[in-house]
Amino acid sequence: MGILERIKEIEAEMARTQKNKATEYHLGQLKAKLAKLRTQLLEPPKGSSGAGEGFEVTKFGHGRVALIGFPSVGKSTLLTLLTGTHSEAASYEFTTLTCIPGIINYNDAKIQLLDLPGIIEGASEGKGRGRQVIAVAKSSDIVLMVLDASKSEGHRQILTKELEAVGLRLNKRPPQIYFKKKKTGGISFNSTCALTHIDEKLCYQILHEYKIHNAEVLFREDATVDDLIDVIEGNRKYMKCVYVYNKIDVIGIDDVDRLARQPNSVVISCNLKLNLDRLLARMWEEMGLVRVYSKPQGQQPDFTDPFVLSTDRGGCTVEDFCNHIHRSIIKDLKYVLVWGTSARHYPQHCGLSHNLHDEDVVQIVKKKEKEEGGRGRFKSHTTGPARISDREKKAPLKT
Ligand SMILES: Nc1nc2c(ncn2[C@@H]2O[C@H](COP(=O)(O)OP(=O)(O)OP(=O)(O)O)[C@@H](O)[C@H]2O)c(=O)[nH]1
Ligand SMILES: [K+]
Numbered sequence: 571m572g573i574l575e576r577i578k579e580i581e582a583e584m585a586r587t588q589k590n591k592a593t594e595y596h597l598g599q600l601k602a603k604l605a606k607l608r609t610q611l612l613e614p615p616k617g618s619s620g621a622g623e624g625f626e627v628t629k630f631g632h633g634r635v636a637l638i639g640f641p642s643v644g645k646s647t648l649l650t651l652l653t654g655t656h657s658e659a660a661s662y663e664f665t666t667l668t669c670i671p672g673i674i675n676y677n678d679a680k681i682q683l684l685d686l687p688g689i690i691e692g693a694s695e696g697k698g699r700g701r702q703v704i705a706v707a708k709s710s711d712i713v714l715m716v717l718d719a720s721k722s723e724g725h726r727q728i729l730t731k732e733l734e735a736v737g738l739r740l741n742k743r744p745p746q747i748y749f750k751k752k753k754t755g756g757i758s759f760n761s762t763c764a765l766t767h768i769d770e771k772l773c774y775q776i777l778h779e780y781k782i783h784n785a786e787v788l789f790r791e792d793a794t795v796d797d798l799i800d801v802i803e804g805n806r807k808y809m810k811c812v813y814v815y816n817k818i819d820v821i822g823i824d825d826v827d828r829l830a831r832q833p834n835s836v837v838i839s840c841n842l843k844l845n846l847d848r849l850l851a852r853m854w855e856e857m858g859l860v861r862v863y864s865k866p867q868g869q870q871p872d873f874t875d876p877f878v879l880s881t882d883r884g885g886c887t888v889e890d891f892c893n894h895i896h897r898s899i900i901k902d903l904k905y906v907l908v909w910g911t912s913a914r915h916y917p918q919h920c921g922l923s924h925n926l927h928d929e930d931v932v933q934i935v936k937k938k939e940k941e942e943g944g945r946g947r948f949k950s951h952t953t954g955p956a957r958i959s960d961r962e963k964k965a966p967l968k969t
């Protein structure tokens with residue numbers, strides 16, 4: 571029997587099993603079996619790179635955003651509007667058949683936006699180009715789930731389920747479960763709080779399903795069986811997702827209002843170019859990018875050309891910033907001077923572990939160099955965090 575048939579069989583068995591205390595262990599075991607099969611399904615066929623023809627797009631810019639949605643919700647129309655790169659749009663389904671990249675210039679950063687074919691229910695099991703599309707989504711920093719505001723609200727759940735089936739977790743944080751495989755010693759099971767979804771026996775049973783007989787498990791929250799399986803599998807990807815309801819031009823104002831109030835949602839109309847600026851701002855927020863402007867001694871920082879750091883990729887400390895410029899900088903570094911919201915006073919002398927904020931200005935002071943005086947626009951006696959205003963960015967920084 572193939573993997574897909576076995577998945578179907580287990581799903582059918584789960585559907586006909588009543589949920590109660592007596593079936594809890596059996597259902598837990600089925601969940602673990604299902605998760606194992608889905609992981610197997612994700613392994614690329616032997617001899618292939620995994621991406622598939624038309625989907626191998628090189629990463630570009632400071633971040634990558636994927637457009638995921640059912641066919642004809644307006645993904646290509648949106649890409650064309652936001653990036654200026656033309657992607658064919660039409661009223662028939664599956665107009666887009668490959669991955670089409672475009673670039674958004676926002677806040678002096680470059681963000682790669684990817685248009686993708688529409689996906690449908692069953693995509694995670696290989697329907698349509700579902701597997702390739704989801705692989706691209708996984709390679710992104712955030713997902714924009716594009717939905718047709720005039721269609722069923724169930725679409726959001728269907729797509730979320732498809733993405734979850736391949737190990738994507740949207741707008742969730744990893745479960746607070748410590749898990750470590752051991753060579754000997756059996757299973758040690760502990761928790762720091764009361765557990766209402768799982769007990770020692772069920773935990774053992776799931777570990778047994780994975781043929782794990784020696785391990786340390788510590789629950790730091792009231793987690794579920796699904797959470798435990800996620801931690802054991804260890805291959806889950808936790809991503810931010812913004813739900814983008816397009817085509818609000820064809821629905822009533824009450825419905826627009828209701829959709830706009832859903833969590834993590836933005837309502838737009840590509841046809842009327844409505845609310846696209848809000849969508850970009852939201853995308854920027856979720857990406858958590860940090861722009862740092864480098865200030866050479868005695869000169870103005872270049873406010874048009876930031877170094878862009880990311881908490882998810884690499885981190886945002888002074889050390890990360892230095893390494894971003896050049897690996898050799900750290901060995902000659904004495905300290906850095908920081909202006910911006912991360913500084914307690916201007917300029918603050920900071921070491922490698924200092925966390926930088928978006929729009930900070932940093933001057934590197936090398937071991938031999940003399941530091942710059944505290945005079946000028948960002949005075950050293952300035953107290954409290956303050957954003958460097960747009961006006962200050964434009965005005966010359968006296969040094
Ligand atoms: N009323 C309305 N129609 C829109 C809007 N945006 C896009 N459309 C229309 O929706 C249809 C589908 O648009 P596409 O951009 O091709 O959608 P898609 O999601 O890329 O579709 P596939 O590539 O087939 O998955 C086209 O006829 C668009 O003109 C909108 O804001 N309002
Ligand atoms: K279409």
Ligand SMILES: [Mg+2]
Pocket residue numbers: 645646647658659665666685686687688
């Ligand atoms: Mg399209």
